[in-house]
Amino acid sequence: MSRVDEVVVGGGIAGLVLARRLAMAGRKVALLEASDRLGGQLLRIEVAGITVDAGAESFATRGGVVAQLATEIGLGADLVSPLDAPAWLYRDDGSAIALPATSLLGIPGVPLAADVIAAIGTRAAMRAELDVAMPPTVGAKAATLGELVRRRMGSAVLRGLVDPVVRGVHSTSADQLPLERAHPGLRTALLREGSLSHGVLSLRAGAAAGSQVGGIRGGMARLADELIADLELFGVDVRLGARIAFDELTRQRAGDVEGRVVLAAAPPTAGEHRVTIVLLAVDQPALDAAPRGTGMLVATDAPGVRARALTHLTAKWAWVGEQAAGRHVLRLSYDGHGIPDLADVARRDAATLLGVTLDAPLDVAIVPWVRAAPATHAVDGMRRIGEAESGTGLAAVVAAAEREAGRLLDERAEEDGVATD
Template sequence: MLDVIVIGGGVAGLVAARECAHLGLNVLVLEAADVVGGAVAGHEVAGLPLDAGAESFAVRGNTVAAFVANLGLADQIVEPNPTGAWLHLPPLRSGGAPMSVPLPKAGVLGIPGSPLADDVRRAIGWSGALRAYADRLMPVLKIGREHSLGELVQKRMGSKVLDRLVNPVAGGVYATNAVDLEVDVVAPGLNRTLTTAGSLSGAVTAMRIAAPAGSAVRGLRGGMHRLVDTLVEDLERFDVEIRTGTAVASFRPVDTSTVAEDGTDTPVRSWLIECAPAAEAPATVAPAAFPTTDAVAPTAFPATDADAPIPAEPFTLEARHVILAVPAASALALLAPLGAEYADLAALDWPAPAAVELATLVLDAPALDAQPRGTGVLVAVGTPGVTAKALTHITAKWEWIDALTPQGQHVVRLSYGRAGAPVPTLDLSDDEFMHLAVRDAAAILGVDLAPEQVRGFARTLWSDGLSPATIGAPERIRQVRDVIEGTPGLDVTGGWLSGTGLASVIPDALAAGIRARRAVLDL
């Protein structure tokens, strides 16, 4: 019998497995995909080692930096180019052309702290700025709190701030509309500060003053996928087996007992896990992933036991403790057969999972040497001539990538798919998708680009993201955690519970690992 089985080989699963293995527990990781890493994955495009998934981490709480340092990568942490992002927006007046402007800097989630500042007026015009400034004159509700970020912004500052500033940021960070985001999740403390400051812009200014100086994100030299490489290497040193291409069809507890020398019976719970090759597994069982600005399906990371044969028939494993580290749909489907209270979790009012497809282009484009749109661009809904919702100019954002490319060669990545709508690229062939991405990149960056300039192209799809920041999510998550906490020998972790990004995922996975090892060592 194994001590711990971790179901899901994304970052959450690997981090939890490491926490158990470092205390000498016998740990096995099961991953349905043929690679590990989840949304922190890498791929090679035109000979360049690039991030296919998340390419940065939030610095809040210093949790990721501390974990990275513990892995021996502290000296590999790098800052992005501070020039910042831009916005690509519909024309302010009917009949005008789309416009590109720098994202206003003195804001939180696109909400301006200074509504009449030049960079705000460039994005929303004088009428929008004056409407936003009226927030300073409006009374603040003293009782209760706001739930919807979008409704709060619309009420206090008007539709131009919402549509042209806040929604592009919400779509880029949380893959959903601002109206669906829970204020207390995406902007903790905003409700309280709004009451004390007397206006939304005043609250934003106060929060920015209180925030630590410096970049809000950092990365790793060589790419964030190095985090997964290093985790796998560390797990190998502690004899953790990782089985890829192995899906879990079901699992259930088995209660037995052991008899001590004095004849006393001690109850023991273990878990039986029914496994199968991934091709035979239920469609709901998907690779581990979590929402992130640039989340994708896993790509090329070898399993630690790549040479070990995977059984062709279903088989059963047994463990004292199970850590479930898969996306929401997969987790809820596996939990439902355990009993009525588990099945009720799947019946909660979960939003539809977000889906995003990414296009990575390596271009011979000297015109981009000038970094015409900073480190990237967020595209507002309704901007004519563009299908993508965002673009990251990778070589402008990260010096380490720029150093790998010859003069005039650039890497850009475009994101497709908005909340509540089908991903517009799914039915396109690779060639059709590449041509669309080139056209969009040209429009967004304001330069002439042609398919003949493409030296490499890759597409990646992520289709099982469930944002933990939507309205009602805190209560749904609380109900899940309450049920799991009452289940001996079981833990659940992952971005759909912990929050968006590594700064939320890693601490939650560490906590799950700590609980698992304590439970096993107390047996």
């Protein structure tokens, strides 16, 4: 049995951020990771010799917390913005349209804008516009994003715009997505601005440099690389292949390490979600013009397509395009694991979504993921961070890990103060 000040269980971004902060402050820290590598859902992969992210490939700029961390660990000069072009939507009638430019999570900021009318029709756009005439309290207590949007803007906006975006980003429907997890500031923005559409406009205006997402040249996996290098620098005891049995955890012991335990890994639960990412490297000059901008989201009942989203990586990120020398990398997301003939299904889906013919790809990579379900139970009083606790996405996960580090260090400072009094 070894003894440290803090034991962090789980070496994804949450655990890495926390372990680094604590170690930098002089704490003795152990980091226990079940698999044979650190980084969790940050993973670099090569297709046809082109480096891309197989897990998270961008971050929400809201709050600035990820950019701040990246800058602190030496990646500030490599922060990049994606191609300034809308994502597209593949609709349930098999047509494709650009998503309204002024929107957030698919919620239109200007319901009567021409691109909104083109997407959902005049009648539905007029229904959405009623939002500005309603008192701000309507829907303000909504538990889910779906409930909020339905009440304020109607079900056509929900089905036609919001659900495909939520499905692409969160692998769930807007009716299943708690409002705070969808966007922590949306409820407050509604009450502050008086309507949902004005709330959307104010949140968009507040996003850094106009872009709601950012990336890192070379891939988001570089975040993990730099944090890992710091763990070594600050003497964190990193143990790979250390799968902790959740039912044997206590607040003061994980595996054979004693110390204050922080859980940065999700216990397996029935609600966990299986996702498969397919990366296709293809040769098709018609894609040079980025016919569908940065990529496509797929409506739930769209005919003949099994993917729920496609990202045109070589169009979206200049650093990927530069490596590809005229070839293209497409990234498709699927719900579930073990889909038969997936490489072929993905090639056909990509051709349909992008409106081009695609021959056999130059290279294919298939990466299965298990996404954590929201935390339902924990060891009594156990500190928890990570996706199951704070919701999907690097912005939420990093912010929560930073907060927890601050809390732990404050507590320790108080305890030390008491001990010396």
